[in-house]
Amino acid sequence: MQPVVQIKDIHKIYESGEVPVHAVRGVTLDIAPGEFIALMGASGSGKSTLMNMLGCLDRPTKGTYLLDGIDIDKLDRNELADLRNQKLGFVFQGFNLLARTTALENVELPMLYGRHRRASSDQIRERAMHCLEIVGLANRFDHFPNQLSGGQQQRVAIARGLVNSPQVLLADEPTGNLDSKTSVEVMGVFQKLNEQGITIVMVTHEFDIARYCRRNLILRDGIVVRDEPVKERSMAEKEMDKVRLAEAAAKLTSGAHAA
Amino acid sequence: MHFINTLRVALRALSRNTMRSLLTALGMIIGVAAVITMVSIGNGAKVQVEAQVASLGQNLITVMPGSYSSGGMRGGFGSSASLTPEDAEAIANEVPNIDGLSPEVRDRSQILANGLNWNTNVNGVGPDYPYVRNWSIAAGAMFTDQDVKSLGKVAVIGKTVADQVFPNEDPIGQTLRIRNLPFRIIGLLSPKGFSVFGSDEDDVVLIPYTSHMRRVSRRTSISMIRIQAATAEKIDAVKLGIEDLLTQRRRGREPDFTVRTQEELAAAATQANKTMTGLLAGIAGVSLIVGGIGIMNIMLVSVTERTREIGIRLAIGAHGKDVLTQFLIEAILLSSLGGLVGIAVGIAGSQFISSYNGWPVVVPTLWIGISVAGSAFVGIISGFYPAYKAAQLDPIDALRYE
């Protein structure tokens, strides 16, 4: 099968400061459809820089990037925006939901642009509602972000990333701000989506979290230093059961608990 | 993005920031309301002055003694009090295209009638006077040429005088004493109201000018001559004819009279008014501009405040154009909603002022249009720069913005 992402020897040099920063120094990578990749590495190793280029938010200084066979170097600003809208889903670091905008409206956002821009508001609403159901938040559709917990906000952000049925879902530290239990919940959502065929690339610092993925990449000083499949994969559902048992034992919760 | 969706997004953004939206629109409301109110008051004043000038008569020309230059009154020694009844007769006989003419001698004196006292204007005029002044007789009749020739002791009185000295009676046929001379009342003028200069026109007693000069005031000259030209087109010709004739009659002496057309009077009366209206409109315009700057300010602040929002929108597929339209629509919505409320407030304000102190207020439809268009325009202008700035943002920079 043709890889959805093909990058060949890409570099990123930031010229903004006094000294140019060579953040990514020649990464070559193929990602096949259905992969689930964790991108790891020390702080400053270039993970976010690489993710931004994968997400077509930033252009490489050097090298080629084919997304689903399309050379993104040949696209202008608007074509790039349409590409992001149609083929990619983002889960940004720190949620990046619109404040004073309900969960449902946040999820609808990508459908207001791109190829859906002619869709009726009912169709948009229905699809957004469906995505909220996938992440288990349909009952909170009319809540504002400041009325949601961190994990719930993260799940709204995931639903927003899904709404245009992307080929690749990109998530930069999706569990960065979450406690371990909520992190497992989020990884559970990712695993379910991946099983349905969505390609996922996520950044994480935590080895525990990386083990929910299928393939781990480690970046150091802008170079991929390790690229290996995950051997003993953690499964979110099992981990959740363990957590529940432990909680019941410690009587941290009383009776059935809410999501 | 679909236009309806853009509109919905813009409306949502405005309604979720109610306080900010209201305060911004307030600038616009005050601006537009000020324009409407000021112009309404100005227009009302203009209409009133026009009505008063029209009430002087139609196609009117006045001749006054003394020569007036723009610097003020100029008159050689002994040249005052120079307009005579003979001048008036000469004009009536020799200048063509005159429809009516009346000399006028003005005086103020005490009158006595029905056992009541009243101090009023006693004016000596000709029989054409009501016609020239476009002033109808409510009851009885005006005196005639015969009365003028025979120094008749007859009078026509105004409404105010009738009310004062004959509160409960029909004045026609009654006797009125001016300086102890009895005059028979033969006519009652219809009410006319106040003059351009604010005096009560109905507080008047009219008697033949000949009787006035020989029997009452013992003056040898008249205060003015009022002439009605046959048509509006003939006014200038008649004015020239009068000036030529009077100059000729003075045989080389300095001209000691002034001929004015009604148009010139009206121009003088409306000039001050125009200046005031202009000033008011200017002030109002400034407040409109301040309102616009307020909107621009808020939109700029909101672009900075919402940099992240813009970044998110751009990152998930919005084109620069979508962001531009969204911000433009927000600005236009704010300013035109502000404009509409401003119009309502302006009209209400004008009505209030008019009912409160009795000024006539004319709400100008043209200016309503101008305000609506103006406020939308201000919205576009003041919204464009911030919107353009937002649309140019790089998604990655906007997302990084703290």
Ligand SMILES: Nc1ncnc2c1ncn2[C@@H]1O[C@H](COP(=O)(O)OP(=O)(O)OP(=O)(O)O)[C@@H](O)[C@H]1O
């Ligand atoms: N806009 C920029 N201008 C200049 N230098 C930058 C910019 N963004 C990142 N860098 C530099 O590039 C290098 C890689 O940064 P990057 O954000 O990709 O690291 P990271 O691996 O995501 O780190 P972290 O785990 O802390 O998020 C760093 O040295 C950083 O200082």
Ligand SMILES: [Mg+2]
């Ligand atoms: Mg990072």
